[in-house]
Amino acid sequence: xxxxxxxxxxxxxxxxxxxxxxxxxxxxxxxxxxxxxxxxxxxxxxxxxxxxxxxxxxxxxxxxxxxxxxxxxxxxxxxxxxxxxxxxxxxxxxxxxxxxxxxxxxxxxxxxxxxxxxxxxxxxxxxxxxxxxxxxxxxxxxxxxxxxxxxxxxxxxxxxxxxxxxxxxxxxxxxxxxxxxxxxxxxxxxxxxxxxxxxxxxxxxxxxxxxxxxxxxxxxxxxxxxxxxxxxxxxxxxxxxxxxxxxxxxxxxxxxxxxxxxxxxxxxxxxxxxxxxxxxxxxxxxxxxxxxxxxxxxxxxxxxxxxxxxxxxxxxxxxxxxxxxxxxxxxxxxxxxxxxxxxxxxxxxxxxx
Ligand code: MRU
Numbered sequence: 001x002x003x004x005x006x007x008x009x010x011x012x013x014x015x016x017x018x019x020x021x022x023x024x025x026x027x028x029x030x031x032x033x034x035x036x037x038x039x040x041x042x043x044x045x046x047x048x049x050x051x052x053x054x055x056x057x058x059x060x061x062x063x064x065x066x067x068x069x070x071x072x073x074x075x076x077x078x079x080x081x082x083x084x085x086x087x088x089x090x091x092x093x094x095x096x097x098x099x100x101x102x103x104x105x106x107x108x109x110x111x112x113x114x115x116x117x118x119x120x121x122x123x124x125x126x127x128x129x130x131x132x133x134x135x136x137x138x139x140x141x142x143x144x145x146x147x148x149x150x151x152x153x154x155x156x157x158x159x160x161x162x163x164x165x166x167x168x169x170x171x172x173x174x175x176x177x178x179x180x181x182x183x184x185x186x187x188x189x190x191x192x193x194x195x196x197x198x199x200x201x202x203x204x205x206x207x208x209x210x211x212x213x214x215x216x217x218x219x220x221x222x223x224x225x226x227x228x229x230x231x232x233x234x235x236x237x238x239x240x241x242x243x244x245x246x247x248x249x250x251x252x253x254x255x256x257x258x259x260x261x262x263x264x265x266x267x268x269x270x271x272x273x274x275x276x277x278x279x280x281x282x283x284x285x286x287x288x289x290x291x292x293x294x295x296x297x298x299x300x301x302x303x304x305x306x307x308x309x310x311x312x313x314x315x316x317x318x319x320x321x322x323x324x325x326x327x328x329x330x331x332x333x334x335x336x337x338x339x340x341x342x343x344x345x346x347x348x349x350x351x352x353x
Contacts, residue, residue, distance in 0.1 A: 002162040002205055004049050005056070007127050012056045014044045017163060021204040032061030032080045039087040039094070042195065046164020047238045047274055048137070051093030052129050057084045058101040059126035063119045070109055073118075077105055089286040090247055090315045091238040092276040101126060130166045136271045136329035137168035141177025144234075144269055144327035148178040148185060152231030155188040155221060158249035159201035160236025160269065170269040171234040172206065174327060179211055186212045188230060192249060193218055194294040194312065218251055225262040233259045237270040237326075244320030244337025245282025250313055256322035265324040272328050277345055282317035290314045 006013045011030035018041065019025050027043050029035045035057030038044050044053050061080035067073035081098050088094060101122050108118045148154060154175060158164075161172030168176060179185055187206055192198035199215045206213040216224070224230055233255055239247040246252070246268050259266040279285055292310035296302060304310070326333040326341075330348060333340040 001167045002208070004163050004166060005044055005053055005130075007056060007123070007130065012038075012053070012060060014038050014053070015163070016043050017045055017201060018043055020163075021200050029057075029060070031064055032057045032083065035060060036083050036087050039084070045197070046159060046161075047091035047093040047236065048133050048165040048170065048271055049163070050088065050091050051097035051273055052126070052133050052166055054084045054087075054094045054097035055101050055126040055129050058098055058105075059122040062101075062105065062122050065119075067115070070115065073115060074109065077102065088288055090288045091274075092279075093238075093271075093273050096273045097129065100129060133166040133271065134168055137165050137170060137173040138177070139329035140170055140269050140271065140327050141168065141173040141180075143329065143332055144174035144267065145177040145181050145183070147232070147265070147267060147325065147327070147332070148174065148183055148234070149231040151184040153186045153188055153229055155190065155216075155224075155230045155233045155255065156202060157190040157198065157233075157235050157252050157255050158192045159197040159205070160234075161202055161205045163201050163205055164236060169205075170236040170271065170327075171267075172202065174234055174267070174269050175206075175211065176209065179209075186214065188221070188224065189213055189215050190218050190221065190251065190255070191215055192251065194298075195314075197249065221255055222258050225258055225264060230259075230262075230264055232265050232267065234267040234269060237268050237274050238315055239279065239285050240268070240270060240275045240326065240341070241279045241281045241285060242275075242277050242338065242341055243281045244323060244326065244333070244335065244341060245285070246318045246320070246323060246326075247282060247285045247287070247315050248318065250316050253316040253318045253322075256318040260322050266318075266322055267325055267327060268318075268323055269327040272330050272344075272348065275328070275341060275345070277341070282319060285315075285317055287316070288314040 161169035189198040189202040296304045320337045
């Protein structure tokens with residue numbers, strides 16, 4: 001399995017995704033500040049992987065603290081959570097990951113637990129979240145595989161694979177599950193300018209699995225759809241609003257419109273932790289703006305004239321009306337999403353009470 005991230009006795013070890021596909025190197029984060037840097041610099045990226053990384057970041061911060069009292073430790077935990085929360089704004093999984101550990105910490109403090117006991121519990125919880133993420137991806141795969149064509153070509157945008165999760169992937173997990181079930185699938189991977197998650201990462205991990213993959217420049221999908229060469233689109237998500245609007249990598253919205261125009265199903269695969277019931281619709285989702293340099297430079301080489309204006313929003317929002325179905329580990333959601341999402345949230349609450 002592709003080791004996206006791993007809790008080790010020495011710290012949290014991250015496969016450096018900025019170096020792929022040319023180098024397979026690792027970055028060991030030995031404290032929470034380093035975990036925050038790894039997330040901000042996109043050494044680890046992809047919403048589910050970011051969520052578990054943030055949880056491990058809070059856990060390592062608590063575990064390595066030298067605070068002698070709970071009052072001191074709680075003040076540190078505030079700073080740790082704030083530092084991690086300020087890394088990337090769009091993927092709601094980041095905040096979910098932080099909250100899962102923070103809530104456990106608060107509950108244990110309220111129950112009168114001692115510091116060593118709290119440290120062991122938060123580390124164990126973050127490691128369990130890692131395992132649960134892989135299980136959720138595999139369940140998403142089982143839930144979504146039958147939606148993909150028995151034989152055909154599937155387009156994906158960005159990387160929603162093993163590298164974007166703790167393993168197996170969301171959108172690529174559904175593709176993997178379909179292939180395991182005997183479907184014959186070829187993948188078109190949009191290159192995904194400017195960070196090239198499709199060209200560098202999706203192509204790298206699918207080739208490792210021997211799934212036939214072809215990289216497309218981002219402007220090629222329309223023409224291929226018109227020629228009947230794409231049978232389905234499947235992508236991941238960074239945040240799904242309560243009405244089913246989907247935030248994902250910049251460029252996803254355009255692909256969704258093209259799919260609708262050509263009568264091609266457009267699927268979104270995401271764990272339930274990506275659904276943000278507190279955000280009513282996509283207009284309210286914060287969109288990360290990244291540095292101009294990601295656009296002006298490629299492989300260290302300047303591509304644009306000095307001083308030109310640059311836009312670099314990292315994500316866009318696809319309105320729910322373009323989404324054929326949302327595949328989660330809890331089941332497949334269909335329109336009207338406001339209702340199907342609400343219903344699933346209620347079932348989830350009942351199941352956890
Ligand atoms: O900026 P990134 O690389 O973190 O963006 C990743 C995406 O947009 C993915 O499609 C999304 O997080 C889903 S990953 C399973």
